[in-house]
Amino acid sequence: MMTTPGPLIVQSDHTVLLEVAHPEAEAARHELAVFAELERAPEHFHTYRLTRLGLWNARAAGHTSKEVLDTLDRFVKFPVPTNVSAEISFAMDRYGKLRIERKDDELVLTANDPIILREVKGAKSVAQLLLDQVDETTIKIAPWARGELKQVLLKRGWPAEDLAGFTPGTPYEIELNEDGWQLRNYQLQAIDRFYEGGSGVVVLPCGAGKTIVGAGAMAKVKAHTLILVTGAVSAKQWRSELLARTSLTEDDIGEYSGSSKEVKPVTIATYQILSSKRQGQFAHLSLLSDYDWGLILYDEVHLLPAPIFKLTAELQARRRLGLTATLVREDGKESDVFSLIGPKRFDAPWKDLEQQGFIAPAACFEIRVDLTEDERYHYASAEDADRYRIAASSSAKDPLIKRILKKHEGEGALVIGQYLEQLDETARLLDAPLITGQTPISEREKLFQEFRDGIHPTLVVSKVANFSIDLPDASVAIQISGSFGSRQEEAQRLGRILRPNKDGATSSFYSLVASDTVDQDFALNRQRFLAEQGYSYTIMKESDFS
Amino acid sequence: MLQDTLALLNAVSQLDEISLAKLLENRLEAREILNIEILELVEKLLSASNIKEALKKLSYSQIGALRSKELIGSEQTLASLLSLGLLGIHNGSPCHLKAVKPQLDDSLETAKTDWRLPSFESSDDIHRTFTSTQKSVLLLREISRQPLSLNQSGSAPASVIQQLGERFNSSNEETSLLLDALLVAGFLIPKQKLSPASAKIELVPSANSDEWALSDHHARWLHFAQLIISNAPELISVQLSPDKNLISTFNSILDDHPLIDNQYREKLKNFVQMCELLGITNDGNFHPAIQLLLQEEPAKAFQAAAAHFPETVSGVIIQPDFSVIATGPLKPEQGLKLLELVHVVTPGLATTLQISPDSIKQAVANGWDPVEIGSFLRDISLTPLPQPLTFMLSELQTRQTESADFKTAQFQKTTDQPEQPQDKEVLKQSVSTSSIAESTARKILNTIKTKPHYSTLIVLEVAKRSKAKLYITLLIDDVAETLLVTPLSVSKDRFRALDQVRERELVIPLKAVTNIDLQDGPLDNKKLVGYNG
Secondary structure, three states: OOOOOOOEEEOOOOEEEEEOOOOOHHHHHHHHOOOOEEEEOOOOEEEEEOOHHHHHHHHHOOOOHHHHHHHHHHHEOOOOOHHHHHHHHHHHHHOOOEEEEEEOOEEEEEEOOHHHHHHHHOOHHHHOOEEEEEEOOEEEEOHHHHHHHHHHHHHOOOOEEEOOOOOOOOEOOOOEOOOOOOOOHHHHHHHHHHHHHOEEEEEOOOOOOHHHHHHHHHHHHOEOEEEEEOOHHHHHHHHHHHHHHEOOOHHHEEEEOOOOEOOOOEEEEEHHHHOOEEOOEEOOOHHHHOOOOOEEEEOOHHHOOHHHHHHHOOOOOOEEEEEEOOOOOOOOOHHHHHHHOOOEEEEOOHHHHHHOOOOOOEEEEEEEEOOOHHHHHHHHOOOHHHHHHHHHOOOOHHHHHHHHHHHOOOOEEEEEOOOHHHHHHHHHHHOOOEEOOOOOHHHHHHHHHHHHOOOOOEEEEOHHHHOOOOOOOEEEEEEOOOOOOOHHHHHHHHHOOOOOOOOOOOEEEEEEEEOOOHHHHHHHHHOHHHHHOOOOEEEEEHHHOO | OHHHHHHHHHHHHOOOHHHHHHHHHHHOOHHHHOOOOHHHHHHHHOOHHHHHHHHOOOOHHHHHHHHOOOOOOOHHHHHHHHHOOOEEEEOOEEEEOOOHHHHHHHHHHHOHHHOOOOOOOOOOOHHHHHHHHHHHHHHHHHHHHOOEEOOOOOOOOHHHHHHHHHHOOOOHHHHHHHHHHHHHHOOEEEEEOOEOOEOOEEEEEOOOHHHHHOOOHHHHHHHHHHHHHHOOOHHHHOOOOOOOOHHHHHHHHHHHOOOOOHHHHHHHHHHHHHHHHOOOEEOOEEOHHHHHHHOOOHHHHHHHHHHHOOOOOOOEEEOOOOEEEEOOOOOHHHHHHHHOOOEEEEOOOOEEEEOOHHHHHHHHHOOOOHHHHHHHHHHHEOOOOOHHHHHHHHHHHHHHHHHHHHOOOEEEOOOOOOOOHHHHHHHHHOOOOOOOOHHHHHHHHHHHHOOOOOOHHHHHHHHHHOOOOEEEEEEEOOEEEEEEEEEEEEOOOEEEEEEOOOOEEEEEEHHHEEEEEEOOOOOOHHHOOOOOO
8 A cells, every 4th residue: 555654643532643753743733733732742653633622613613524635635645534534524524504693683593404503402402401492493592601502502512603703891001112122023923823713722832831822812812801810929930920021000000918808900810719609609709700800811720610611611601711720630621621711712831932942941850768667567557548748758769869859959849739737847857948828929029039049049839839839930849749649730730940040041840759658659640741741751760860 | 285195094094003103103203193094194104304304214125126116125225115114005016106216315315425335525535544554553552551351252342442533633533444454464463462361352552563654754654654555355355456446446446246254244344444544545546655555666656655645843832721733743752752742632733732740650660760750851842841831840950869769768666666646636627538649659658757656546647548558577486587568558456458479469568567667669678677477
């Protein structure tokens, strides 16, 4: 059989392999990104997946099934399996047969074929969201049901094309202040793809400037904007970044958190305050719906709490932008992010940005320590639920932490862990400041500043450091324990040291793991996401570390 | 339209209460039924979308009656159509409704492809040809590890079909067909299960299946195809011809043989689908190589098959996440050897595989040596092995060496050693604790042997959790006896264990235990001193 030497291999399970070193790989990647989801990006072959969501997304952007098949045919090594080409045509041809439109100022669901409408309204989950039938092909829907209807129709395999448009929101002049810096090419692409689509998610590695993409999106939309962030420290960092990068002034930006309740043209609120309850009610959720926001921006969208998810379903008329480094939800709700916030609009492989010098190269190490004799005995006789804690907080890790820090003397280092008792011990051992959820914001900021100034070369931090901390000088991270096998936590923690170092040096990420324990099993799972992004761990025994 | 309305009104008004309720249930939604007037009902029943929906449930005979000009059908068929509101009554006799015909034609047009024979999506698809043969080999390998027990009706249990399908990315239907194909070709054979408890039949690979699996891809496929064709059901076999479409042959057999029973019809259908799945036919047309085979030109058929298959690749790419990519077919021998070390993620012309700690452990359990694994992977890999993989292999090697050393380790019971309070605590805590890793157990046992205060109780408890096998020496009535057991439960003064040689449970008093030795490696008969069960 003759084969064409293309860079793509389409497999019958709908995965597409891209040979990274192939001369046509870049061109193929560019076109593939329109309709396929990047699943893993290790060193030699990247795996994309053709999903209905991805295909519908491409259809929504105006691409036809013929174009998709032509693209594949142009780049494949073997012919596209017929089951895959049939599915591409079938799935893409379904898109647009149901539409959400605005007629006489009312939202309606319309269908090309009355049979389709009949089929979908036969489902209870759909029927309860519909109002009166106007004619054989049109049914009215309530404005609040727009998101949920899209969600249930999507689950039933009939994606509705949403042509009802977005509420512009209260206009507000926001400009980027590109003084001494400019948007990078991938940031521009991310902003444009979001704006063209109207809503969706941008996935970029930590340190690749997601905040700047957010600021760029605000400057495109030019309207009142609500920014939802993970915590107060993150809120302050958003504020200072916006002040530095845009035309916004202090007076334009409000903070809506536990300590302050300002609503201004640009308001930064925490997930925590929005999902907090008073007398059994979500007391602050109305912030989302009571104001005329033109853009709602969800930072670290993979952490979006359930109540905000629910209300977001009702906010389909507003532009929504989700930002994240890892669209991996440990609760498996990635598809809800897709239907409620929007599809993934932009994704850049971590290693690509590393090669371009936008994020620091990082060397990852897993170093295995042996439990002490007493710990081993204690571990063996412990209940399953306690075993990870016993293994992860082994005292055998302590001397190793010191040795690693000694090796990296002069570099800013973070020691990150899960268990407060263990962190407390470690901080004492290293004579380093400890930052946990209990550390007051002002104290945290002071310590961060002192860390930046080199007063403290090492910080010991709990999981509060997993997100949105701007620590430009950290180039070493030592993970001593974590949230079991959480892949996104591992990625976020690596992200703490990915901001490019001044001299272009390689950052170092150490994960200390107790041998022959569940700590080792969880480590394997934790590393999966990064391994799929092309990061390679060097595994060694404590005795081999030098 | 008026004619239809009157005829249907007539038909509906003659339905009894039960039939009317059934009609409403079949044709309307629950909320539409409330307070509906008869005229309104007739109007709804005559709407195009409603008719189309009702047509979906019709049988061939009902469709036949509706398509016949003179409304020909059995009394039962016509009655069923009347009760579905798809016929009217005119002058006291059932009559066609004009509104039905266009919807019926439309539905038949749409359903044309699967009206007679559900077929796999196909074209001249090398993927299907290659992958289905590859999956057949994978199924054989799997069954050689674990024979497939048939259920009482003589077929493979649905749960097993599903498991096999999930393993190799196949639908249940595809997996069943491939198993059938392997049976037809004689690569799987039924065998009486040698178990005193049951007289079950299981499927096992035949003696010649290994040789077949190791032959070149195109030869493998052609041989498979040849065996299947030579075992075609009689009615098809007599009509096999290179230029005759197999699906048409099947359909004409059905038309010409109205009395064929379901079982034989299924057999014919299975054969046709099997040929389609294995690429012997493509939309019923024989593959050029198979045409040559049917013309008794085996050498040319062989050449045609060889031209159809892609070249083999020289190796695989092993990535840092332990995924293994073969960008084309591997040489069968190489591919099958690799399969012993990996899980299959996606079979196909290009195959994605995955190495995991479990797959490597499994390989070691099957007799591979870690050094041998490393050397094979280095040979087959076109890229350097990822460091975590070499680390894992060297760790495994170290463990094996340690276990060999450990064989000599023994635990002497100190009969005068009082029970330690912490022993009881361990037992208490262990109630709901699942087993621990073997390597962990070994380390603990190693530790314990140096600590006289850790009693027999603890050793047995750890062995129980790690499912370790122990040589236990007992002194009963001044007679020493050594058994090979796995502890199942341990209490203060006795333990329950499974005698690994006799396969029965024993309850052994702790005070009788004089020596414990961990079994590491194959059974050492010499150790079973005075063994009398």
